[in-house]
Amino acid sequence: MTWEPGRLDDQAHLSEGDPGGMLPAVAASAAHVRTGHRAAVEARLDRLAANGRPRAIVVAGMGGSGIAGDILAAVAGSGAPLPIVTLRSYQLPGWVGATDLVIAVSGSGDTEETLALATQAVRRGCTLLGVGPTGSPLEAIAVQASAVYVAVPVSGQSRANIWLLTIPLIVAAAAVRLVPDEADLFERVARALEDMAHRCRPSSDSFINPGKSLAMDLAESVPMIWGSSPVAAVAAYRLACQLNSNAKYPAVYGELPEAGHNQVAALDGPLAEYDIFADTTGRTVRLVVMRDVEEHPQVTRRREAALRLARERDVRVTELAAEGVHPLERIASLIALGDYASTYLALGYGVDPTPVSAITELKARISQ
């Protein structure tokens, strides 16, 4: 697998090299926001408020589904009056009980960790909300427990359906008065995603296409991706996961200020310095910093200082800024850009972005 940037502007390659349709799936993000919103409204999530506001919200989900919980927490913000915890494991913690809302999210509706947590939530008498496809084991658990279920038309990989799986959680949060119920928010987010899809469309040339440009930045490096606020950190984590899954590429995720207490040390390490004359291709770090409008002032200082530090050491740097006003718009803008970049990176390497054979093999090995 070699990096060939010319592939990014070769229209035949962009469609033939993407037989699973990851680029069209990313382009459908705006439609997914609208469909996810409609599905959530039709599921009558106001029923979740029957017992008042929950003590805590626990989101159960893995991979491309679990990130919905991170987005929910970032949208609710640091001022949220209740804890919002995303669990990616088999066991609910002891403190989760009947006054908590457990939201189980799964694109397949059949992920063993998520089903285990949903089952435990029912046993403990928690309010359960399920989000996933119709006819799935997750829906069966919800139906059996008379819980609310949002059936969303997921097709293909969960990570390519992030908005179908996420928007119902935001609607649920509005139903329990955790976030304001803003009628036009989802339409604004959809429009922002349409705008990004237009700028990143396959027929748009590498030099003006932000998705292709970011892919070119990321190529032949080990990206260290930092977010400078909780909003940006979700997008940074998503980008790292998308690089793993779409491009089968390693990536290191971090969040400021914490990354300034450990990862920054790697700027002095053996993979740091980039020398265009040395044969270090693919073995050097690139620092990618996702910036947000709502940074803590000390984090802004830390971010700027860390970037200076990196540049002084000849470490390659990419800076990305969230666009939009509402946190959901800001997350969406960064996630959409990263989704395109990770898909273009795969295609530039001649890697099919859709299948994840190592994940499939791992699941198969433990099911024997």
Ligand SMILES: O=P(O)(O)OC[C@H]1O[C@@H](O)[C@@H](O)[C@@H](O)[C@@H]1O
């Ligand atoms: O999203 P569900 O179907 O619950 O699966 C959870 C996760 O499983 C992983 O192994 C991958 O396939 C992810 O893309 C997926 O998101």
